[in-house]
Amino acid sequence: MPIVKAYAAADSKSNIAPLSIERRELGSHDVQVEIMYCGVCHSDIHTARNEWGGTVYPVVPGHEIVGKVKGVGSAVTKFKVGQTVGVGVMVDSCRVCPNCKNNYEQYCKEGMTGTYNALERNGSGKRTMGGYSAEIVTDENYVLNIKEQENLAGVAPLLCAGITTYSPLKFADVKKGTRVAVVGLGGLGHMAVKFAVAFGAEVTVISTSPSKVAEANKLGAHHFILAKDADSLKPYDSSFDVVLDAISADHDYTQYLNLLGLEGKLLVVGLPEHNPKVLPFALIKNRRSIIGSMIGSIKETQEMLDFCHEHKIYAEIEKIPMGSINEAYERMIKGDIKYRFVIDMSTL
Ligand SMILES: [Zn+2]
Numbered sequence: 053m054p055i056v057k058a059y060a061a062a063d064s065k066s067n068i069a070p071l072s073i074e075r076r077e078l079g080s081h082d083v084q085v086e087i088m089y090c091g092v093c094h095s096d097i098h099t100a101r102n103e104w105g106g107t108v109y110p111v112v113p114g115h116e117i118v119g120k121v122k123g124v125g126s127a128v129t130k131f132k133v134g135q136t137v138g139v140g141v142m143v144d145s146c147r148v149c150p151n152c153k154n155n156y157e158q159y160c161k162e163g164m165t166g167t168y169n170a171l172e173r174n175g176s177g178k179r180t181m182g183g184y185s186a187e188i189v190t191d192e193n194y195v196l197n198i199k200e201q202e203n204l205a206g207v208a209p210l211l212c213a214g215i216t217t218y219s220p221l222k223f224a225d226v227k228k229g230t231r232v233a234v235v236g237l238g239g240l241g242h243m244a245v246k247f248a249v250a251f252g253a254e255v256t257v258i259s260t261s262p263s264k265v266a267e268a269n270k271l272g273a274h275h276f277i278l279a280k281d282a283d284s285l286k287p288y289d290s291s292f293d294v295v296l297d298a299i300s301a302d303h304d305y306t307q308y309l310n311l312l313g314l315e316g317k318l319l320v321v322g323l324p325e326h327n328p329k330v331l332p333f334a335l336i337k338n339r340r341s342i343i344g345s346m347i348g349s350i351k352e353t354q355e356m357l358d359f360c361h362e363h364k365i366y367a368e369i370e371k372i373p374m375g376s377i378n379e380a381y382e383r384m385i386k387g388d389i390k391y392r393f394v395i396d397m398s399t400l
């Protein structure tokens with residue numbers, strides 16, 4: 053088994069610290085990727101600290117991975133050594149259920165295999181280990197091709213934050229003239245703004261912080277609503293087709309439902325700790341719906357990466373050395389990041 057350098061959490065209270073881990077032997081359909089960049093997602097923190105439960109230690113987080121192919125198994129047809137590739141949130145699924153067969157493997161009936169803290173499907177009993185490491189070995193069917201060659205650090209967060217917002221916006225048929233509001237201008241929200249603008253929508257950012265006006269502008273948003281309190285949204289009742297809610301703090305869905313016009317859609321991608329409130333009257337009015345969404349399929353992720361390459365869309369990032377990961381976590385918890393940390397893996 054190849055041994056590679058990594059950074060891991062030993063338990064829910066410990067800092068992320070260096071650890072050597074075993075990667076599986078290169079199977080016939082496997083791609084060995086030398087990791088160049090790995091984005092830092094809030095899920096990494098939740099998992100490292102066991103905030104969602106179910107973390108098996110040691111855990112190596114990281115599921116926004118960009119790197120170069122270092123080796124390929126004998127039966128690999130999709131990738132060649134030296135090619136730039138990505139690995140996102142999932143590295144496997146059952147491949148035979150209706151959802152897997154129809155390019156919805158993120159909704160695999162058995163549950164997709166996450167890039168970290170999931171059981172490998174090869175029966176080894178081992179857990180998957182993520183991108184805070186020198187290398188990863190992944191089945192070619194769950195590896196993405198990256199055409200971009202310049203801003204690879206800005207590509208890494210597309211593998212989670214990007215696809216998580218691209219997929220629901222596509223599902224809601226956001227296009228030229230669609231009135232879209234984005235609430236929660238963080239790692240996910242800033243990508244939602246960029247995509248909605250690129251799709252030709254009329255985009256509004258809703259924020260409680262006046263300092264976000266300039267940022268929203270920079271990202272290409274057309275309007276800004278300062279939501280000081282519940283009353284400040286009243287004038288905008290029934291005036292949007294789509295509201296993308298990327299808030300991960302506890303909140304009430306009702307105030308955002310009220311913003312939706314006929315058959316408006318509240319797209320939920322944030323994961324608050326406690327169950328949000330929904331007022332049924334706000335739901336039945338205008339035949340509104342609440343739609344949850346989880347990442348995207350491999351096919352759609354590839355489509356999104358190609359779209360970003362074509363339209364020069366990248367995540368806004370701050371590059372950090374591997375050793376700064378614990379400080380980065382603290383800053384993320386405080387919201388002190390515009391908009392994604394990306395680890396430069398050459399510093400490992
Ligand atoms: Zn993520």
Ligand SMILES: [Zn+2]
Nearest residue numbers: 146149152160
């Ligand atoms: Zn399946």
